[in-house]
Amino acid sequence: MTMIAGAQLALLLDTERAAIDAACREKVRWQHATRVNIDARLVLLGLQGLISRTVLDEAGLRECALVFGCRQAALDSYQSFAHSCAAGSPAPLAFSHALPSVALSCASLAYRLRGPLITLVGDADVGLRALEHAELLVRCGRVRQAIAGCWEWTPARSAAQGNTGGRPSPDRPDSDRCRLVLALIGGEPTAALQRSRVDGFDGFDGTDDGPVTRMMMVLAQRPAPGNCRPALQLNGEANG
């Protein structure tokens, strides 16, 4: 098992997809924030949240390594470009957003990030992989501080309870919910970080078995749901 020393929950976002645009306009001070794809907007909101809550300042963020994982990234952009090709008019802007790393690329532009920016793709353990590799980058001395992150899109509870089989209805794309979790590795623990930890775990619904839940369970040092056995130990204590 891999040891994760000093990984602390820094932020948990759990919101409806439809709320992201308004939040971006209000909170993210980057002129292009509402023009990038939805994954990028979510990540920008998360990073802005770290700054707003004084977990990290912009100068500190600039030198961090960011290692984020996702299971399904830039889907809107992939579909948008595919549709534009089918219509005979390929849209270069959609293509330039149609790759999993575009969210961190946008973050790099918004916050002038120059450290290693690594996007991982995978299954339900992708958040754990992000944690492992972020911790590795700090432990091996490549960076002093790293942010591990993971985001996912889930059907809204109302959609899940309806007759859509628990899947997002294509007629109601805005019914999707999204979750983003960020953890900080390295650097000094702060009071703001402690508050984030407490706020993040209060009321967290960890009954599903997605990447965000698996990452949250490791950060909370709790057994993961079902028969999931995360391949991580946190500060020497075994999970599950």
Added chain:
Amino acid sequence: MRILITGLGAISGLGAGIAAHRRAFAAGASGVARVGANDGALPASALASRVSPVPDDGTPRVWSFLRLALSEAVADAGLPRTDGIPLYIGTVHGALEAWLAAGADARDGAGWWTPAPAAWPGMSEDLAPKMTVVSTACTASAVALGLAFDALRSGDTPVALVAGTEELGGFLYAGFDSLRALAPERCRPFDRHRHGLVLGEGAAAVVLETEMHARQRGAAAVLEFAGFGCAADACHLTAPDASGQGAAAALRQAIAQAGWTHVPDFVNAHGTGTRLNDRMECLALQRVFGAQAREIAVTSTKSRTGHMCGAAGTMELVSTALGLLDGILPSIEGFAQADPEFASWDFVGGSARDGRYRMALSMNSGFGGSNTAIALRRLT
């Protein structure tokens, strides 16, 4: 602790296997051609480097490429078993073409980057639980190499498998075409008349081991993965930072980690053949090496293999490794005359260049301003 390269594998438009790539680099062959009317995925007039014959094992081509390259690298390393060995994969779009062909249903979007064990018959299914898939645009497999390198030197594992794979389909071609990034007639890296890149596909794989582990099992390896650097431009979503400072930062990290005090014998540049990228790389080398940058042999293999996107990092590590091993530096296909701004530089034109090479750098860059550099050294 030294990290050694103990196995190599590759498949591209140059052929299947390291031997085919060795012959191609030495002979100055290229995998780039007009694809023709029978291609099915690309316009008939498209200039590209296609894998042929196409592996037909019932899995998406991108994973067939991966399986072939990994199998060869594992056999080349003489690894007796692969269970428990972490696997790092770099790819931009994974099995995107298969998802599109199946109707591009959003509900099936999850998982098209992750090769299932069933996708690679003949490989150990034990690889699956320890797999990391990196998707950082065209530095994907280079970043995968960096993560593996850091894991090895930190003692997390004594051996790692790293591969990059990419399939060239209509989506990728149309995308670069829409950006007007494709060379109209010929890809000419670093040439004064360069006007764009040519796309390719395939996979390349590498086995990395700690020196102790390699020696204990009797592996005879002479190449050291000496250093890695990774830095972002923070400049533009698709264009590189023209100043080269991001690429220079990555170079400095790799060189510092390798502990080098001399300039390398050659650089295998990202060298896409676009006006912006090639100039940026020269400026990056100039930032790091000053006037000595002109003395370093600079080559690029992208005009022979095509730009393999997520597989570019490992493919170019392979070509850099072969240059060190064989003492044959592939020439830049399409290069005739240097950009006037870099007229006195040592670009490898004409035919392949024989020499005794001991230190080399491999550079890669990607959309979103990702930059990597890898330092390789021949031990004997």
